[in-house]
Amino acid sequence: MSFFGINGGELVVIVVLALVLIGPERLPHYAGQLGSLVRQGKVALQSAKERMNDEFGDELKDVDWQKLDPRQYDPRRIVKEALLDDEPAPRTTRRTAGYAGAASGAAVVAGAASGAAPPTSAPLERAPFDDEAT
Numbered sequence: 001m002s003f004f005g006i007n008g009g010e011l012v013v014i015v016v017l018a019l020v021l022i023g024p025e026r027l028p029h030y031a032g033q034l035g036s037l038v039r040q041g042k043v044a045l046q047s048a049k050e051r052m053n054d055e056f057g058d059e060l061k062d063v064d065w066q067k068l069d070p071r072q073y074d075p076r077r078i079v080k081e082a083l084l085d086d087e088p089a090p091r092t093t094r095r096t097a098g099y100a101g102a103a104s105g106a107a108v109v110a111g112a113a114s115g116a117a118p119p120t121s122a123p124l125e126r127a128p129f130d131d132e133a134t
Contacts, residue, residue: 006014022030053060066072 019027
């Protein structure tokens with residue numbers, strides 16, 4: 001058992017040292033002070049807990065604390081859930097010069113040569129720009 005990083009043997013040494021330094025005359029007084037300090041701490045924690053329950057009410061009871069535990073954070077699971085999301089991302093097309101534009105232009109020309117109607121596309125939008133990207 002470790003209490004504040006102190007193992008059992010170290011705790012016994014500290015207690016013996018305290019008994020020797022404080023002495024048997026003052027020990028009951030300090031033990032009483034320690035007991036009252038612990039009781040005051042328990043009362044303060046209980047009142048804080050009651051005040052939080054009063055202020056948050058039923059909202060606090062509905063929170064799934066296990067789900068919000070940072071130790072449950074698994075980036076692989078989060079990415080997997082994001083990739084397997086049921087709602088597909090909206091597709092936008094953009095025509096630009098270069099390889100991607102040539103490929104999409106070739107597909108339109110191929111579709112026109114086969115007699116198929118050209119695909120309809122959403123209004124052209126600019127791609128997002130990230131000035132911090134490398």
